[in-house]
Amino acid sequence: MGTYSKANMLDLLEKLVNIDSGSYDKEGIDRVGSFLYEQYKALGFSAVIHEQSTYGNHMTITHQEARDPTILLLCHLDTVFPTGTAAKRPFSIKGNRAYGPGVVDMKASHVSLLSAVSALAANHDSALQNIAILLTSDEEIGAPSGRKIIEAEAKGKKAVLVMEPARKDGSLVTARRGGGTYVMKVNGKAAHAGIEPENGRSAIEELAHKIVALHGLSDQKAGTNVNVGLIKGGTSVNTIADYAEASIDIRISKLEQAAVLEKKIQSICKTPTVEGTAIELIGGITRPPMERNEQTVDLFNVIQKEAQALDLTLTETATGGGSDASFTSALGVATIDGMGPVGGNPHSEEEYVEIDSLQERSLLLERTLVRLSK
Incomplete structure (x- = not known):
C-alpha cells in the first residue's frame, strides 16, 4: 500500500x-x-x-x-x-x-x-x-x-x-x-396603524398564524422537522403590513414522509386565517x-x-x-x-x-x- x-x-x-x-x-x-x-x-x-x-x-x-x-x-x-x-x-x-x-x-x-x-x-x-x-x-x-x-x-x-x-x-x-425549502409569500392591505387600522389586512399577522401551525408539524420521534428560519415584512412600525415572507426548511428521514409532509404544508397555507390576505407557496423537497x-x-x-x-x-x-x-x-x-x-x-x-x-x-x-x- x-x-x-x-x-x-x-x-x-x-x-x-x-x-x-x-x-x-x-x-x-x-x-x-x-x-x-x-x-x-x-x-x-x-x-x-x-x-x-x-x-x-x-x-x-x-x-x-x-x-x-x-x-x-x-x-x-x-x-x-x-x-x-x-x-x-x-x-x-x-x-x-x-x-x-x-x-x-x-x-x-x-x-x-x-x-x-x-x-x-x-x-x-x-x-x-x-x-x-x-x-x-x-x-x-x-x-x-x-x-x-x-x-x-x-x-x-x-x-x-x-x-x-x-x-x-x-x-x-x-x-x-432529506429535505427541502419553501418560500411563503403573504399579501395583505396597508393602512395607517393609528388612523385607520380597521382598513388594513396585516400580512405579518397572517404569517404569524402560519408559522405556529408549520412548527406544529415537526415530529422529532418520526424524524421530521419544519423550521421557519427567515422572515421579513412590513414597511414601517406604524403601518399595517401589506407584505410578509417566510423561508421554510423541512427535513425528513424516510422518502414516504415527503408527500405526507408536503400535503400538510400546502393545506396550512391554502386558507388564510386573516380575512383579506392571500398566500403564495413555492418550493418543495430538493433532496431525498x-x-x-x-x-x-x-x-x-x-x-x-x-x-x-x-x-x-x-x-x-x-x-x-x-x-x-x-x-x-x-x-x-x-x-x-x-x-x-x-x-x-x-x-x-x-x-x-x-x-x-x-x-x-x-x-x-x-x-x-x-x-x-x-
Missing part, C-alpha cells in the same frame, strides 16, 4: 484552501477544478467537462484505461464562503489542526482522494481502472445543476463513496435526512433522505474490515445534514458518506481538519478501493 507525505498533503491543502470557491463563484470553482484535473492528468486520467453557464463546471474523471468503472467517488468543489474569504482568513496551522475556508468541507477530502489515487498509480494497481471521480460545483446549494449528472453517473455502479468529511469522532455516515439499508450496511462492513486491518476503530452514524449521497442512495446504489478526513465546525470561521487524519483516511480509502475492485 502507498505511503503518504504529510508535507506534500499539507502543501496541496494550502493551495486549495487559498482559492475561493463559493457556490456562486464560477471562476474560483473552475480554477480549483482545473488545478485538480492537472494532478489527475499526470496520473493517466482524462476528463469529461460538463460545462455550466451559471455555476462552476462539473467534471467526470476516469483513467485512460478504464472501460466500465463500478465505483463512483463523489466530491464537490464549492464551499459556502463568499469571494474574498481566503484573503481575509487564509490557510493556517495550529497544533495538529489546519484551518481555513472549506478546509474540511471538503478541500481536505480532495487531498485525501488525490493522494490515494496517486498511491494506486505508484503501485500500478488495476483498481485505477475501476473508479470514476465526479467533481461537482453546487452541492452546498442543493445541486441544482449537478443532480442529473450525479444520478446519471451513479446508475449501474456497485458502490458510491462520498468524500464528505468524517464526523468529529471519525464515524462514517450511513444515513442522512439517505436511508440506512442493506446495501449500505454491507458496504460499511467492507470498509470497517479494512479499517480494522489498519488498527482503526470505525463506527457509523446518522446526521441531519444533507449531501449528494442522498441522490445516489435513493437510486438503490450502495452509498457510504463521510469518507474524507476527520474534522469539525464546517461552514464557520472555526472550521478545521485533524492533520493526522489526512494520511489515515487516505490509506483507508486506498485499501477500500482495492478491496472493492477485487
Whole structure:
C-alpha cells in the first residue's frame, strides 16, 4: 500500500484552501477544478467537462484505461464562503489542526482522494481502472445543476463513496435526512396603524398564524422537522403590513414522509386565517433522505474490515445534514458518506481538519478501493 507525505498533503491543502470557491463563484470553482484535473492528468486520467453557464463546471474523471468503472467517488468543489474569504482568513496551522475556508468541507477530502489515487498509480494497481471521480460545483446549494449528472453517473455502479468529511469522532455516515425549502409569500392591505387600522389586512399577522401551525408539524420521534428560519415584512412600525415572507426548511428521514409532509404544508397555507390576505407557496423537497439499508450496511462492513486491518476503530452514524449521497442512495446504489478526513465546525470561521487524519483516511480509502475492485 502507498505511503503518504504529510508535507506534500499539507502543501496541496494550502493551495486549495487559498482559492475561493463559493457556490456562486464560477471562476474560483473552475480554477480549483482545473488545478485538480492537472494532478489527475499526470496520473493517466482524462476528463469529461460538463460545462455550466451559471455555476462552476462539473467534471467526470476516469483513467485512460478504464472501460466500465463500478465505483463512483463523489466530491464537490464549492464551499459556502463568499469571494474574498481566503484573503481575509487564509490557510493556517495550529497544533495538529489546519484551518481555513472549506478546509474540511471538503478541500481536505480532495487531498485525501488525490493522494490515494496517486498511491494506486505508484503501485500500478488495476483498481485505477475501476473508479470514476465526479467533481461537482453546487452541492452546498442543493445541486441544482449537478443532480442529473450525479444520478446519471451513479446508475449501474456497485458502490458510491462520498468524500464528505468524517464526523468529529471519525464515524462514517450511513444515513442522512432529506429535505427541502419553501418560500411563503403573504399579501395583505396597508393602512395607517393609528388612523385607520380597521382598513388594513396585516400580512405579518397572517404569517404569524402560519408559522405556529408549520412548527406544529415537526415530529422529532418520526424524524421530521419544519423550521421557519427567515422572515421579513412590513414597511414601517406604524403601518399595517401589506407584505410578509417566510423561508421554510423541512427535513425528513424516510422518502414516504415527503408527500405526507408536503400535503400538510400546502393545506396550512391554502386558507388564510386573516380575512383579506392571500398566500403564495413555492418550493418543495430538493433532496431525498439517505436511508440506512442493506446495501449500505454491507458496504460499511467492507470498509470497517479494512479499517480494522489498519488498527482503526470505525463506527457509523446518522446526521441531519444533507449531501449528494442522498441522490445516489435513493437510486438503490450502495452509498457510504463521510469518507474524507476527520474534522469539525464546517461552514464557520472555526472550521478545521485533524492533520493526522489526512494520511489515515487516505490509506483507508486506498485499501477500500482495492478491496472493492477485487
